[in-house]
Amino acid sequence: MAGINGEQLYGLKRLWATLKMGMNPALKGLPLKKKLALNYVSKESKLTKLGDRIFTNTFTPYYPSRAYDRFLKGVVAVGAGQPYPVVTNFAITPQCPCNCWHCSFSDRSKSDVMSLTQLQKAIAEVQAMGTSVIGFTGGEPLLRNDLEEIIATVDERSMPIMFTTGYNLTIERVRRLKEAGLVIPVLSLDHYTAEKHDAGRRTKGIFKQILNAIRMFQEEGFYVAVSFVPDKQLVDDRPELFKVIEFFRELGINDMRLTSPILSGHLTSRPEEKLTPENVATIFEIQKLCTRTPGYPGVFAYDYFESALFYGCGAGYNYMFIDSQGNLCPCDFTMMSFGNILERPVQEVWEETSRHFCVPGCSCYANKSNDVIAAQKPEFWPLSKAATQAVLNECPSYKRDKLPEFYRRMGMKV
Numbered sequence: 001m002a003g004i005n006g007e008q009l010y011g012l013k014r015l016w017a018t019l020k021m022g023m024n025p026a027l028k029g030l031p032l033k034k035k036l037a038l039n040y041v042s043k044e045s046k047l048t049k050l051g052d053r054i055f056t057n058t059f060t061p062y063y064p065s066r067a068y069d070r071f072l073k074g075v076v077a078v079g080a081g082q083p084y085p086v087v088t089n090f091a092i093t094p095q096c097p098c099n100c101w102h103c104s105f106s107d108r109s110k111s112d113v114m115s116l117t118q119l120q121k122a123i124a125e126v127q128a129m130g131t132s133v134i135g136f137t138g139g140e141p142l143l144r145n146d147l148e149e150i151i152a153t154v155d156e157r158s159m160p161i162m163f164t165t166g167y168n169l170t171i172e173r174v175r176r177l178k179e180a181g182l183v184i185p186v187l188s189l190d191h192y193t194a195e196k197h198d199a200g201r202r203t204k205g206i207f208k209q210i211l212n213a214i215r216m217f218q219e220e221g222f223y224v225a226v227s228f229v230p231d232k233q234l235v236d237d238r239p240e241l242f243k244v245i246e247f248f249r250e251l252g253i254n255d256m257r258l259t260s261p262i263l264s265g266h267l268t269s270r271p272e273e274k275l276t277p278e279n280v281a282t283i284f285e286i287q288k289l290c291t292r293t294p295g296y297p298g299v300f301a302y303d304y305f306e307s308a309l310f311y312g313c314g315a316g317y318n319y320m321f322i323d324s325q326g327n328l329c330p331c332d333f334t335m336m337s338f339g340n341i342l343e344r345p346v347q348e349v350w351e352e353t354s355r356h357f358c359v360p361g362c363s364c365y366a367n368k369s370n371d372v373i374a375a376q377k378p379e380f381w382p383l384s385k386a387a388t389q390a391v392l393n394e395c396p397s398y399k400r401d402k403l404p405e406f407y408r409r410m411g412m413k414v
Contacts, residue, residue, distance in 0.1 A: 004252045004295070004297075005252065005254060005255075006048045006049055006221060006254065007201070008047070008048050009048065009054070009352075013181075014047055017049070017054055017063075017328070018042070018047070019329055021068075021098040021391075022038075024072050026070075026072035026076065027071050027072060027076070027382065033409070034079065035407060037079065037341075040074065041406050044291060044305075045060075045291065046255075046256075046290070046298030048254055051142075051221070053223075055255070055298075057298055057300045058133075058186055058225050061159035066156045066157055067132045067133070067158050068132070073130070074086035074131075074132055074318065075117070078360075079408075079411075080410065080411075080412065083318070084130055084318055085126060085129055085130065085319065085320045085350060086132055086319065087133045087134075087166075087320075088131045088134055089134075089320075089321045089322070090122070091138050091321070091322070091323045092119060092141055092144055093113055093140065093144050094113065094138065094139045095110065095138065095139045095140065096140040096165070097165065097167045097203055097206070098165050098167075100202065101200050101202070101231070101242045101266060102200075102231075102261055102265070102273075103265045104332055104366075105323075106266045107265060107268075107335075108323055108380055108381050108382070109325055109380045111368075112325045114306060116146045116149055116150065119150055122322060122346060124153070125347065126158075127155065128347075129346065130351045131158055132158050133153075134160050134161070134164045135161045135162070135163060135186075135373060136160065136161070136163070137163040138163070140165055142164055142167050142169060142173070147162075147177070147180075148177060150251060151177065151180040160181055161175070161183060161185070161186055162184075163188070164185060164213065165201065166187055166188075166206070166213030166214070167206070167209060169209065169212070169216065170216075171216050171219075171220075174208070174217055176219050184225055184255075185213075185224060185225070186227050186257060187213055187226050188226070188227045188243075189226045190230065191207075192235075192244055193207075194208065197278070210252075210324075214251060214253070218252060223255065224252075224254050224255070225257060225297075227257045227259065228244070228257065228258050229260075229261065230260070231273075232261065232279065235260075235279040236279065245296070248297050249295055249297065254298065255297050256290070256298070256300070257300050258283060258301040258302065258303075260274075260279075260280070260283060260302060261273040262333045262336060263370035265335075268335075268370065268377070284301070286301065286327070287299050307363065307404075309405050310404060312360040312361050312363070312403070312406070312407070313363060313364050314360050315330035315331035315357060315365050317359070317360050319331055320350055322341060322346075323382070326348065327382050328341055328353060329382050330397075331358055331366065334365055334366045334369070335383060336382075336387070336392075337383065337388060338353045338388060339385060340347075358398075359398040359400060359403070359414050360398065361398045361404075362399070362402055362403075365397050369397075372394050376390065376391060398412045401414075
């Protein structure tokens with residue numbers, strides 16, 4: 001059994017850390033009502049002290065850091081009704097050694113990929129817009145030989161994270177990634193057996209590679225996260241599901257992104273893959289168990305935080321995704337776009353996007369709009385600007401009379 005990197009904070013240690021983090025200058029003058037709203041959601045995350053850094057989850061920069069200061073500024077802005085790209089993900093390659101059953105990137109073009117220079121320009125633009133967390137995904141980012149140069153472009157204003165299958169990773173490259181400034185690796189892991197994991201990823205031997213990658217990142221002192229996508233069959237089998245969670249604990253995983261199947265990519269037009277309300281209740285149970293129990297990884301369960309009870313869906317409102325061709329989309333799973341950053345400035349495309357996603361939704365928009373989007377299916381995703389507008393006309397991304405609980409508590413006016 002591996003030990004968790006760092007110390008999970010509970011009791012007085014957590015209270016003291018929370019008080020310090022809450023004294024940030026970005027919150028100076030914030031009304032008590034809004035501070036309580038911030039605490040309402042932050043208490044659902046686990047705090048882990050690793051060296052002189054305190055980590056909350058993979059969506060929040062570590063404290064103390066300039067990126068954390070900017071994160072709080074962004075959260076206050078979106079809580080006041082101002083769209084703000086707090087988190088930006090870049091798909092830096094469409095190529096991947098896997099063909100995962102749930103892949104949201106499966107029907108995007110594999111031909112054009114942004115160059116290092118184009119990516120560096122785009123990173124500078126999103127940092128200037130206030131982004132505090134920048135994720136690098138794909139495809140498989142490790143397939144790019146210039147990955148380290150891409151990561152090194154991110155300065156202290158943002159925290160870089162990377163999503164990977166662990167493909168062909170070596171200790172030498174882990175060290176190069178660390179030197180380049182990578183803060184959090186998020187590693188894809190869906191089961192405790194090689195047979196089930198490899199079958200889901202449709203790549204023999206990838207289970208062994210991901211476990212090796214986890215071990216190497218841990219040895220280099222990283223805050224290590226996994227991306228876990230359980231299918232409906234697994235969630236229906238509670239004993240088996242909790243064995244997977246126990247396996248993550250035994251591995252010493254710091255954090256887990258628990259993503260339920262989203263009707264995008266391979267799962268477009270497959271509503272049978274959606275979880276039932278009973279399944280979602282099980283996900284809520286896992287969120288609470290892991291957060292409150294020492295030794296288990298912290299959890300960011302999308303079903304939990306994207307529900308009306310917390311943040312809701314921030315696609316195009318506090319989050320944006322830029323694919324390997326430069327198309328700016330509301331999120332990785334919402335396969336629509338108002339423009340390409342190789343043709344127009346990032347700020348300009350974002351402003352048009354956020355005019356249509358100007359209020360957070362109360363549930364995942366990709367799932368909500370799946371049938372309408374699927375009816376527009378092009379040869380390659382994302383949808384054109386005209387098709388995107390048509391989808392939004394038929395299926396708006398939000399309701400002005402219904403806000404997620406966090407925004408309601410922040411006093412957001414719509």
